[in-house]
Amino acid sequence: MLLCRRSLAKSSWMSSARSLGRRHYGVPPVVGASDPRLDKTVQVTSSKGVNIIHDPLLSKGTAFSLAERERLAIRGLVPPRCQEMDKQLLRVKRNLDDCRTPLAKFVFLSALQDRNETLFYRLLINHLEELAGIIYTPTVGLACLRSHSIYRRSRGMYFSTQDRGAMSAMVYNWPHDEVDVIVVTDGSRVLGLGDLGANGMQIPIGKLSLYVAAGGIRPRSVLPVVLDVGTNNESLLNDPLYMGMGHPRVEGEDYYSFVDEWVTAVKSRWPNALIQFEDFKYPHAYNLLNKYRNKVTCFNDDIQSTSSITLAGILAGLKARGKKQEDLNQERIICVGAGSAGVGVCEGIIDCMVAQGRVRSRDEAYSRIWMMDQHGLLGNPALSAEDAAQQTVARKGERTQLDERQQCYVKADLPDRLTLEEVVERVKPTAILGLTGIRGVFSEKAIRTMAKYEEKPIVFPLSNPDTHAECTAEEAFAWTEGRAIFASGSPFENVNLPNGKIGRTNQCNNSYSFPGLGLGITVSRANEVTPTMFLETARVIADMASPAQLKQGTLFPGVANLRDVALAVGTRVCEVAYEEGVATAKLKEGELLSEVVKNSMFQPEYVPLVHHSYH
Ligand SMILES: NC(=O)c1ccc[n+]([C@@H]2O[C@H](COP(=O)([O-])OP(=O)(O)OC[C@H]3O[C@@H](n4cnc5c(N)ncnc54)[C@H](O)[C@@H]3O)[C@@H](O)[C@H]2O)c1
Numbered sequence: 001m002l003l004c005r006r007s008l009a010k011s012s013w014m015s016s017a018r019s020l021g022r023r024h025y026g027v028p029p030v031v032g033a034s035d036p037r038l039d040k041t042v043q044v045t046s047s048k049g050v051n052i053i054h055d056p057l058l059s060k061g062t063a064f065s066l067a068e069r070e071r072l073a074i075r076g077l078v079p080p081r082c083q084e085m086d087k088q089l090l091r092v093k094r095n096l097d098d099c100r101t102p103l104a105k106f107v108f109l110s111a112l113q114d115r116n117e118t119l120f121y122r123l124l125i126n127h128l129e130e131l132a133g134i135i136y137t138p139t140v141g142l143a144c145l146r147s148h149s150i151y152r153r154s155r156g157m158y159f160s161t162q163d164r165g166a167m168s169a170m171v172y173n174w175p176h177d178e179v180d181v182i183v184v185t186d187g188s189r190v191l192g193l194g195d196l197g198a199n200g201m202q203i204p205i206g207k208l209s210l211y212v213a214a215g216g217i218r219p220r221s222v223l224p225v226v227l228d229v230g231t232n233n234e235s236l237l238n239d240p241l242y243m244g245m246g247h248p249r250v251e252g253e254d255y256y257s258f259v260d261e262w263v264t265a266v267k268s269r270w271p272n273a274l275i276q277f278e279d280f281k282y283p284h285a286y287n288l289l290n291k292y293r294n295k296v297t298c299f300n301d302d303i304q305s306t307s308s309i310t311l312a313g314i315l316a317g318l319k320a321r322g323k324k325q326e327d328l329n330q331e332r333i334i335c336v337g338a339g340s341a342g343v344g345v346c347e348g349i350i351d352c353m354v355a356q357g358r359v360r361s362r363d364e365a366y367s368r369i370w371m372m373d374q375h376g377l378l379g380n381p382a383l384s385a386e387d388a389a390q391q392t393v394a395r396k397g398e399r400t401q402l403d404e405r406q407q408c409y410v411k412a413d414l415p416d417r418l419t420l421e422e423v424v425e426r427v428k429p430t431a432i433l434g435l436t437g438i439r440g441v442f443s444e445k446a447i448r449t450m451a452k453y454e455e456k457p458i459v460f461p462l463s464n465p466d467t468h469a470e471c472t473a474e475e476a477f478a479w480t481e482g483r484a485i486f487a488s489g490s491p492f493e494n495v496n497l498p499n500g501k502i503g504r505t506n507q508c509n510n511s512y513s514f515p516g517l518g519l520g521i522t523v524s525r526a527n528e529v530t531p532t533m534f535l536e537t538a539r540v541i542a543d544m545a546s547p548a549q550l551k552q553g554t555l556f557p558g559v560a561n562l563r564d565v566a567l568a569v570g571t572r573v574c575e576v577a578y579e580e581g582v583a584t585a586k587l588k589e590g591e592l593l594s595e596v597v598k599n600s601m602f603q604p605e606y607v608p609l610v611h612h613s614y615h
Pocket residue numbers: 189190191192193281282301302303306336337338339340341342372373374375434435436437438441462463464465468488489490508509510511
């Protein structure tokens with residue numbers, strides 16, 4: 001396992017893009033909230049008695065020592081025997097295993113998180129592979145669909161259309177002064193499930209649980225947020241249990257000024273917090289990113305961290321084929337889905353080709369990519385003029401106007417709206433990426449044709465949850481005679497192949513990239529999130545699998561290793577922040593960044609509690 005111990009600036013293909021020596025060591029000592037120098041051996045609280053037992057950040061359940069029970073006035077309020085965490089873990093794991101369905105497990109784990117976060121995170125870290133699929137994708141998707149039925153207790157903050165003018169005051173309702181990471185959604189495109197309005201809250205909660213478990217951000221420093229601007233989901237609007245605003249989505253200038261009020265409010269209370277935009281529909285996702293990327297420390301997960309992990313998957317896939325990462329410009333890549341994630345992923349691939357210096361221009365890099373939406377290839381309407389009318393009828397519906405960004409991907413030399421099968425036949429792709437949210441978009445014919453021309457086709461159905469993947473792992477291996485290099489957004493089991501071998505599956509999800517990005521950004525207190533951070537994240541992850549793993553088709557370390565991945569990514573991102581002069585945290589001379597990052601990572605352990613009244 002690669003654990004980053006490199007000194008600054010060792011990247012092979014990024015060095016030309018860097019300007020070294022711009023490190024800011026002279027800025028005021030803004031010490032990160034997750035900085036090890038703030039670590040304490042005791043935790044001081046002004047709470048006492050039941051307030052401690054009912055505070056998930058302080059509660060230890062049955063694990064309070066007798067001395068603590070005495071000094072915190074909780075003697076007699078919990079069962080008499082002091083049980084350490086190992087016994088508690090046994091109990092909660094047994095209870096969890098008794099839950100019959102993934103959704104029941106989700107409800108159980110949420111309740112545990114609401115009672116005792118230390119125990120919740122220890123359980124989660126100990127069983128990351130098993131539980132990531134519950135608190136995160138794919139089960140979190142089901143939890144969003146049912147959120148208004150399974151609701152027990154509030155977590156995070158909601159800002160709705162009835163809060164216009166009040167947001168700057170509302171942010172002070174949050175009980176913590178230190179907030180390092182905020183994940184915010186407007187619930188307009190939740191995974192591949194569409195508009196789920198305020199039910200989308202489960203997504204920021206799940207993302208932030210991984211920020212803590214994998215990225216080592218402290219539980220008290222994370223804030224999940226929903227911006228409730230209404231929903232266009234009729235079934236939610238008509239459901240008496242739905243808890244969000246009961247009107248259609250606010251759009252246009254009203255929408256952008258609403259988000260602006262929220263950003264201003266958040267930055268006024270927590271100027272250093274990283275904002276992660278999550279599951280905003282296209283084009284809002286891009287418009288918000290463009291508006292805020294140079295003003296506040298923020299990124300869009302679906303556009304940018306997805307591009308990191310997908311690029312990492314392709315680069316590792318090249319190595320699995322016995323090629324070099326620098327051969328990326330030889331690939332022919334079809335990206336099905338031209339929305340936030342699709343465009344973001346393609347831009348990441350292009351950035352990488354340009355950074356590698358193996359293409360002369362971005363245009364040349366574009367020439368290796370073919371982008372498609374539900375109407376087919378983004379091609380040249382002039383070339384398909386003859387049968388355009390016919391096609392419009394046959395394929396139902398007009399393509400909505402392509403925006404400037406999507407326009408970049410239009411192929412001038414190919415007819416607009418070619419089907420996937422037609423594009424595959426003409427282009428002979430080496431890789432196909434699915435970012436549509438639509439099950440079954442990778443047809444058998446298309447994948448079989450691809451496998452005719454490419455010995456080891458890269459097949460990445462990246463849409464979530466699993467029920468919305470463009471194809472299953474079984475299909476991908478069956479249609480390629482077991483030769484596919486396979487990665488999906490949601491987890492799929494390995495596949496037993498007819499020849500007795502195993503078709504290895506990989507999970508290519510931004511959960512591999514955002515925890516480390518957030519870790520590096522918060523430790524360095526970066527005041528800007530730069531493109532290099534995403535490229536380097538990809539490079540670090542692409543280098544993590546061993547040659548033997550790559551040979552078998554394993555591209556990344558398993559989900560159980562997400563913490564190691566976050567540490568490696570976090571260290572590199574932190575280095576980049578100093579190299580590019582965007583870090584504001586003071587670094588002591590001689591401090592090894594990898595150690596600073598590692599020591600800053602939250603460990604779920606019970607710390608002695610001490611009562612102190614500040615009045
Ligand atoms: N694996 C990951 O880490 C990851 C990250 C981000 C997004 N995603 C997934 O990607 C999907 C899309 O997300 P997004 O933010 O880009 O959404 P989006 O709504 O912005 O884009 C979806 C795109 O798919 C196109 N599309 C719809 N139906 C199609 C069809 N039948 N054939 C071809 N194209 C079709 C749309 O025109 C649009 O361009 C979601 O399911 C999401 O879960 C996965």
